[in-house]
Amino acid sequence: MGSILPSRLRAKENLRNMVSETALSRNGLVWPFFVKAEGRPEEVHGKGITRVPLGEVEAFVEPLYELGLKSALLFGVPQRKDGAGSGAFDGPVQSAIARLKRCFPGLNVITDVCLCQYTDHGHCGVVEDGRINRGKTLEALSKVAVSHAEAGADVVAPSAMADGQVGALRRALDAAGFEGTCIMAYSAKYASTLYAPFREAAGSSPAFGDRAAYQMDFRNSREGILEGELDLAEGADILMVKPAMPYLDVIKEFRERFTRPIAAYQVSGEYVMIKEYCRATGTDETKVALEMLTCIRRAGANIIMSYFVPEILKTLERWP
Ligand SMILES: [Zn+2]
Incomplete structure:
Protein backbone atom coordinates (compact mmCIF):
# COMPACT_ATOMS: atom_id res chain seq x y z
CA MET A 1 0.00 0.00 0.00
CA GLY A 2 2.09 2.96 1.20
CA SER A 3 0.79 6.07 -0.53
CA ILE A 4 -2.91 6.36 -1.30
CA LEU A 5 -1.86 7.59 -4.75
CA PRO A 6 -1.34 4.97 -7.44
CA SER A 7 2.33 4.81 -8.42
CA ARG A 8 1.32 6.09 -11.88
CA LEU A 9 0.43 9.41 -10.31
CA ARG A 10 3.67 9.57 -8.36
CA ALA A 11 5.97 8.75 -11.24
CA LYS A 12 6.29 12.26 -12.72
CA GLU A 13 6.80 15.61 -11.01
CA ASN A 14 4.10 17.32 -13.07
CA LEU A 15 1.58 14.69 -12.06
CA ARG A 16 2.63 14.89 -8.41
CA ASN A 17 2.12 18.67 -8.61
CA MET A 18 -1.25 18.23 -10.26
CA VAL A 19 -2.59 16.07 -7.44
CA SER A 20 -0.87 17.82 -4.52
CA GLU A 21 -3.29 18.96 -1.83
CA THR A 22 -1.45 22.02 -0.54
CA ALA A 23 0.34 24.95 -2.14
CA LEU A 24 1.86 28.11 -0.76
CA SER A 25 0.84 31.32 -2.42
CA ARG A 26 2.21 34.84 -2.16
CA ASN A 27 -1.24 36.02 -1.11
CA GLY A 28 -0.99 34.32 2.25
CA LEU A 29 2.58 35.23 3.16
CA VAL A 30 3.39 38.07 5.53
CA TRP A 31 6.90 39.40 6.22
CA PRO A 32 7.41 40.72 9.75
CA PHE A 33 10.05 43.41 10.21
CA PHE A 34 11.13 46.07 12.67
CA VAL A 35 11.20 49.81 12.07
CA LYS A 36 13.52 52.09 14.01
CA ALA A 37 13.79 55.86 13.93
CA GLU A 38 17.32 56.14 12.54
CA GLY A 39 20.71 54.46 12.13
CA ARG A 40 21.73 51.70 9.79
CA PRO A 41 19.81 48.54 8.89
CA GLU A 42 20.66 45.72 11.31
CA GLU A 43 20.21 42.00 10.97
CA VAL A 44 19.53 39.92 14.05
CA HIS A 45 20.49 36.25 13.53
CA GLY A 46 20.55 36.43 9.77
CA LYS A 47 18.92 38.36 6.99
CA GLY A 48 15.29 37.61 7.76
CA ILE A 49 15.04 39.40 11.10
CA THR A 50 15.79 42.98 10.21
CA ARG A 51 15.64 46.38 11.87
CA VAL A 52 15.05 48.91 9.13
CA PRO A 53 15.60 52.64 9.70
CA LEU A 54 12.56 54.73 8.79
CA GLY A 55 14.45 56.62 6.08
CA GLU A 56 15.17 53.37 4.21
CA VAL A 57 11.80 51.68 4.55
CA GLU A 58 10.74 52.17 0.92
CA ALA A 59 14.13 51.12 -0.46
CA PHE A 60 14.02 48.02 1.71
CA VAL A 61 10.55 46.92 0.71
CA GLU A 62 10.76 47.77 -2.98
CA PRO A 63 12.73 44.72 -4.21
CA LEU A 64 10.44 42.44 -2.21
CA TYR A 65 7.35 44.21 -3.51
CA GLU A 66 8.64 43.58 -7.01
CA LEU A 67 9.04 39.90 -6.15
CA GLY A 68 5.39 39.86 -5.16
CA LEU A 69 5.35 40.71 -1.46
CA LYS A 70 1.66 41.25 -0.61
CA SER A 71 1.69 41.86 3.13
CA ALA A 72 4.05 43.14 5.82
CA LEU A 73 3.76 43.12 9.61
CA LEU A 74 5.42 46.11 11.29
CA PHE A 75 6.96 46.32 14.74
CA GLY A 76 8.43 49.50 16.16
CA VAL A 77 11.77 50.00 17.88
CA PRO A 78 11.57 53.36 19.67
CA GLN A 79 14.53 55.56 20.51
CA ARG A 80 13.56 55.87 24.12
CA LYS A 81 11.35 53.96 26.49
CA ASP A 82 9.38 55.10 29.51
CA GLY A 83 6.99 53.68 32.07
CA ALA A 84 3.88 54.49 30.05
CA GLY A 85 5.25 53.34 26.67
CA SER A 86 4.43 56.76 25.22
CA LYS A 101 0.97 53.02 1.82
CA ARG A 102 2.02 56.00 -0.29
CA CYS A 103 4.75 54.11 -2.13
CA PHE A 104 3.11 50.65 -2.39
CA PRO A 105 -0.67 51.11 -2.41
CA GLY A 106 -1.19 47.39 -3.07
CA LEU A 107 0.70 46.28 0.03
CA ASN A 108 -1.34 45.09 3.02
CA VAL A 109 0.13 46.85 6.02
CA ILE A 110 -0.44 44.99 9.27
CA THR A 111 0.78 46.47 12.53
CA ASP A 112 1.62 45.04 15.90
CA VAL A 113 -0.28 46.78 18.68
CA CYS A 114 1.50 46.36 21.98
CA LEU A 115 3.46 48.34 24.53
CA CYS A 116 6.37 46.02 25.39
CA GLN A 117 8.82 47.53 22.89
CA TYR A 118 8.03 50.96 24.29
CA THR A 119 7.94 50.43 28.05
CA ASP A 120 11.09 50.58 30.19
CA HIS A 121 9.85 47.55 32.17
CA GLY A 122 9.26 45.54 28.96
CA HIS A 123 5.76 44.38 29.89
CA CYS A 124 2.91 44.52 27.39
CA GLY A 125 0.70 46.82 29.41
CA VAL A 126 0.58 49.75 31.81
CA VAL A 127 2.15 48.62 35.11
CA GLU A 128 1.06 50.05 38.45
CA ASP A 129 2.34 48.78 41.81
CA GLY A 130 4.04 45.90 40.02
CA ARG A 131 0.83 44.77 38.30
CA ILE A 132 -0.71 45.35 34.91
CA ASN A 133 -3.60 47.81 35.10
CA ARG A 134 -6.07 46.35 32.62
CA GLY A 135 -8.27 49.41 32.11
CA LYS A 136 -5.35 51.72 31.42
CA THR A 137 -3.74 49.08 29.20
CA LEU A 138 -6.87 48.75 27.03
CA GLU A 139 -7.07 52.53 26.76
CA ALA A 140 -3.43 52.78 25.68
CA LEU A 141 -3.72 49.91 23.18
CA SER A 142 -6.84 51.49 21.66
CA LYS A 143 -4.99 54.77 21.23
CA VAL A 144 -2.10 52.96 19.49
CA ALA A 145 -4.48 51.10 17.16
CA VAL A 146 -6.32 54.28 16.14
CA SER A 147 -2.99 56.02 15.44
CA HIS A 148 -2.01 53.14 13.15
CA ALA A 149 -5.38 53.25 11.36
CA GLU A 150 -5.01 57.02 10.91
CA ALA A 151 -1.61 56.42 9.30
CA GLY A 152 -3.22 53.94 6.89
CA ALA A 153 -2.82 50.46 8.42
CA ASP A 154 -5.12 47.86 6.86
CA VAL A 155 -4.97 45.42 9.77
CA VAL A 156 -4.05 45.93 13.43
CA ALA A 157 -2.83 42.99 15.48
CA PRO A 158 -3.10 43.45 19.25
CA SER A 159 -0.51 41.21 20.89
CA ALA A 160 -0.61 42.35 24.53
CA MET A 161 -2.97 39.49 25.52
CA ALA A 162 -4.98 41.82 27.75
CA ASP A 163 -8.49 40.45 28.35
CA GLY A 164 -10.97 42.31 26.19
CA GLN A 165 -8.33 43.91 23.94
CA VAL A 166 -10.05 42.93 20.68
CA GLY A 167 -13.39 44.38 21.76
CA ALA A 168 -11.75 47.56 23.06
CA LEU A 169 -9.88 48.09 19.78
CA ARG A 170 -12.98 47.39 17.68
CA ARG A 171 -14.99 49.97 19.62
CA ALA A 172 -12.19 52.55 19.45
CA LEU A 173 -11.62 52.01 15.72
CA ASP A 174 -15.35 52.23 14.93
CA ALA A 175 -15.75 55.35 17.06
CA ALA A 176 -12.88 57.01 15.17
CA GLY A 177 -14.45 56.16 11.81
CA PHE A 178 -12.22 53.18 10.99
CA GLU A 179 -14.90 50.52 10.61
CA GLY A 180 -12.93 49.16 7.65
CA THR A 181 -9.75 48.48 9.60
CA CYS A 182 -9.41 44.75 10.32
CA ILE A 183 -8.29 43.12 13.55
CA MET A 184 -6.04 40.10 13.58
CA ALA A 185 -6.21 38.59 17.07
CA TYR A 186 -3.31 36.76 18.67
CA SER A 187 -5.84 34.25 19.97
CA ALA A 188 -3.52 31.42 20.93
CA LYS A 189 -0.25 33.11 21.86
CA TYR A 190 1.79 30.68 23.88
CA ALA A 191 4.32 31.52 26.60
CA SER A 192 7.03 30.02 24.41
CA THR A 193 10.79 29.79 24.79
CA LEU A 194 11.08 30.56 21.07
CA TYR A 195 10.83 34.36 21.22
CA ALA A 196 14.44 35.19 22.18
CA PRO A 197 15.70 36.57 18.83
CA PHE A 198 12.53 38.67 18.52
CA ARG A 199 13.06 40.19 21.94
CA GLU A 200 16.63 40.95 20.95
CA ALA A 201 15.43 42.65 17.76
CA ALA A 202 12.62 44.54 19.48
CA GLY A 203 14.55 45.15 22.70
CA SER A 204 11.52 44.02 24.65
CA SER A 205 12.58 41.49 27.31
CA PRO A 206 10.63 42.00 30.53
CA ALA A 207 12.78 43.74 33.18
CA PHE A 208 11.03 41.75 35.94
CA GLY A 209 8.85 38.64 36.01
CA ASP A 210 7.76 37.02 32.77
CA ARG A 211 4.71 36.99 30.54
CA ALA A 212 3.41 33.59 31.64
CA ALA A 213 0.53 35.28 33.45
CA TYR A 214 -0.93 36.57 30.19
CA GLN A 215 0.35 34.12 27.62
CA MET A 216 -0.86 30.54 27.30
CA ASP A 217 0.54 27.36 28.82
CA PHE A 218 2.04 25.19 26.07
CA ARG A 219 0.51 22.10 27.66
CA ASN A 220 -3.00 23.30 26.81
CA SER A 221 -4.95 23.50 23.58
CA ARG A 222 -8.56 23.84 24.78
CA GLU A 223 -7.62 27.16 26.36
CA GLY A 224 -6.65 28.37 22.88
CA ILE A 225 -10.08 27.42 21.51
CA LEU A 226 -11.75 29.41 24.26
CA GLU A 227 -9.55 32.43 23.50
CA GLY A 228 -10.45 32.10 19.82
CA GLU A 229 -14.16 32.04 20.67
CA LEU A 230 -13.82 35.11 22.88
CA ASP A 231 -11.86 37.01 20.22
CA LEU A 232 -14.49 36.15 17.61
CA ALA A 233 -17.27 37.36 19.89
CA GLU A 234 -15.34 40.61 20.40
CA GLY A 235 -15.09 41.18 16.65
CA ALA A 236 -11.81 39.63 15.48
CA ASP A 237 -11.58 39.24 11.69
CA ILE A 238 -8.59 36.86 11.68
CA LEU A 239 -7.50 34.45 14.43
CA MET A 240 -3.83 33.71 15.00
CA VAL A 241 -1.83 30.89 16.53
CA LYS A 242 1.75 31.61 17.66
CA PRO A 243 4.32 29.95 17.45
CA ALA A 244 3.52 27.73 14.45
CA MET A 245 5.59 24.58 13.98
CA PRO A 246 5.21 22.99 17.43
CA TYR A 247 1.53 24.06 17.48
CA LEU A 248 0.22 22.54 14.24
CA ASP A 249 -2.44 20.65 16.19
CA VAL A 250 -3.77 23.96 17.51
CA ILE A 251 -3.80 25.43 13.99
CA LYS A 252 -5.71 22.39 12.76
CA GLU A 253 -8.22 22.65 15.56
CA PHE A 254 -8.73 26.34 14.84
CA ARG A 255 -9.25 25.53 11.16
CA GLU A 256 -11.85 22.89 11.95
CA ARG A 257 -13.70 24.95 14.51
CA PHE A 258 -13.67 28.48 13.09
CA THR A 259 -14.79 29.74 9.71
CA ARG A 260 -12.70 32.94 9.90
CA PRO A 261 -9.26 33.06 8.27
CA ILE A 262 -6.55 31.47 10.42
CA ALA A 263 -3.07 32.96 10.69
CA ALA A 264 0.04 31.27 12.06
CA TYR A 265 3.24 32.99 13.13
CA GLN A 266 6.47 31.08 12.51
CA VAL A 267 8.41 32.90 15.22
CA SER A 268 12.01 34.05 15.45
CA GLY A 269 13.16 30.98 17.40
CA GLU A 270 11.76 28.66 14.72
CA TYR A 271 13.62 30.73 12.13
CA VAL A 272 16.92 30.48 13.97
CA MET A 273 16.48 26.73 14.61
CA ILE A 274 16.14 26.17 10.87
CA LYS A 275 19.12 28.42 10.08
CA GLU A 276 21.31 26.60 12.63
CA TYR A 277 20.17 23.20 11.39
CA CYS A 278 21.06 24.12 7.81
CA ARG A 279 24.42 25.49 8.89
CA ALA A 280 25.24 22.33 10.83
CA THR A 281 24.15 19.90 8.12
CA GLY A 282 24.60 21.78 4.85
CA THR A 283 20.89 21.35 4.03
CA ASP A 284 19.38 23.92 1.65
CA GLU A 285 17.70 26.58 3.77
CA THR A 286 15.08 27.55 1.23
CA LYS A 287 14.02 23.93 0.81
CA VAL A 288 13.62 23.50 4.56
CA ALA A 289 11.70 26.78 4.81
CA LEU A 290 9.41 25.73 1.96
CA GLU A 291 8.71 22.41 3.63
CA MET A 292 7.97 24.00 7.00
CA LEU A 293 5.74 26.75 5.62
CA THR A 294 3.85 24.28 3.43
CA CYS A 295 3.24 22.09 6.50
CA ILE A 296 1.88 25.10 8.39
CA ARG A 297 -0.39 25.77 5.42
CA ARG A 298 -1.40 22.08 5.33
CA ALA A 299 -2.38 22.24 8.99
CA GLY A 300 -4.91 24.90 8.01
CA ALA A 301 -3.34 28.36 8.17
CA ASN A 302 -4.46 30.74 5.40
CA ILE A 303 -1.94 33.36 6.45
CA ILE A 304 1.64 32.70 7.52
CA MET A 305 3.98 35.21 9.12
CA SER A 306 7.60 34.18 8.58
CA TYR A 307 11.06 35.74 8.50
CA PHE A 308 11.74 33.44 5.55
CA VAL A 309 9.25 35.30 3.33
CA PRO A 310 11.94 37.33 1.46
CA GLU A 311 13.72 34.08 0.56
CA ILE A 312 10.54 32.21 -0.29
CA LEU A 313 9.37 34.99 -2.62
CA LYS A 314 12.43 34.40 -4.77
CA THR A 315 11.47 30.78 -5.30
CA LEU A 316 7.81 31.68 -5.84
CA GLU A 317 8.88 33.75 -8.84
CA ARG A 318 8.42 30.62 -10.90
CA TRP A 319 5.03 29.94 -9.35
CA PRO A 320 1.58 30.84 -10.63
ZN1 LIG B 1 3.98 42.78 24.01
Missing part, protein backbone atom coordinates in the same frame (compact mmCIF):
# COMPACT_ATOMS: atom_id res chain seq x y z
CA GLY A 87 6.63 56.10 22.15
CA ALA A 88 3.90 53.73 20.95
CA PHE A 89 1.49 56.59 20.21
CA ASP A 90 3.64 58.47 17.74
CA GLY A 91 6.87 57.01 16.43
CA PRO A 92 8.62 55.34 13.54
CA VAL A 93 5.78 52.83 12.98
CA GLN A 94 3.14 55.49 12.26
CA SER A 95 5.51 57.23 9.82
CA ALA A 96 6.49 53.93 8.19
CA ILE A 97 2.83 52.96 7.61
CA ALA A 98 2.14 56.25 5.86
CA ARG A 99 5.27 55.99 3.71
CA LEU A 100 4.60 52.37 2.73
